[in-house]
Amino acid sequence: MTAIRVLLVDDQPMIRTGFRLILEAEPDIVVVGEAGDGRAGVEDARALQPDVVLMDIRMPHLDGVEATRLIVGSGAASRVIVLTTFDLDEHVHDALRAGASGFLVKDGPADSLVAAIRTVAQGDAVVSPRITRRLLDRFSRFADPTPPAVPPTLNALTARELDVLRALSRGLSNAEIARELHVSEATVKTHVAHILDKYDLRDRVQAVILAYDTGLVRPAADI
Known part of the structure; x- marks a missing residue:
């Protein structure tokens, strides 16, 4: 079984450490790198070619929306799950338009994060149920x-x-x-x-x- 290769992109070291501990406890997931801002995340995604990128939405130098757009627009096979502290984050619409394959809140259960990574790695997409209604409302014309x-x-x-x-x-x-x-x-x-x-x-x-x-x-x- 080939492990799912994950890149962590978040400007908070403690958040990255927490995610790493959660993910490396799974036999089918390996963390291949960490980046502390969007610009470094884009560069690492290009160099490491991860299967899944966990992308914080609010970061210095380059935010998660633009970083996602650059990664997806490059034609890379990496798929992006955008993470935010707030389930009503106004950037949810922009992140999904940028090509994100998932959108989750950081305070969700660990098993939901793991399940999301597996789902996205298989080519599907996930969006936290807590933001689904807001997402649909934003699309309503x-x-x-x-x-x-x-x-x-x-x-x-x-x-x-x-x-x-x-x-x-x-x-x-x-x-x-x-x-x-x-x-x-x-x-x-x-x-x-x-x-x-x-x-x-x-x-x-x-x-x-x-x-x-x-x-x-x-x-x-x-x-």
């Missing part, structure tokens, strides 16, 4: 509760793929979508893969952003 028509920009998707995208936007897991649509979980995974491939999206979070940006779903009607 319309107060009208009438279900919107399918925007022309999503014409590449089949009717079933649109159903899956709407479900993703409500925060449902593959298993929950499968039950709701009365199909197998494998079928849902295939539909999700097709959505990501057709619009060149990194993960489920980016798919949700697409759904809200195009007006396919609106929180007033879908939550």
Whole structure:
């Protein structure tokens, strides 16, 4: 079994030490480096090529949003989980747009952090349930509760793929979508893969952003 390689980027040494102790207790995770600011984090990500970067959002020299944008924009395979002290951090929207595959609060349970790293390393995405409502509200553009028509920009998707995208936007897991649509979980995974491939999206979070940006779903009607 190949270990998941993690880079820690946080300007507080005690936070980095705590994360290292948590992660190195796991047999399938290894911490390959630490950086104390965003600029050093970008450089270390380029040099070390970690599978997952744990990125603090508020740092000197270069904040976590811009550091994430540079890492993702470089085409590196590294995936980024952004961490913040506040679950209502106003940068959640910007971080996910920058390409982050996860967004968690620092005071969450250790097992949630470990699970998030494993999930993101496998190519999926995670967002703390505590910030999901705020995230969806930030994407809301319309107060009208009438279900919107399918925007022309999503014409590449089949009717079933649109159903899956709407479900993703409500925060449902593959298993929950499968039950709701009365199909197998494998079928849902295939539909999700097709959505990501057709619009060149990194993960489920980016798919949700697409759904809200195009007006396919609106929180007033879908939550």
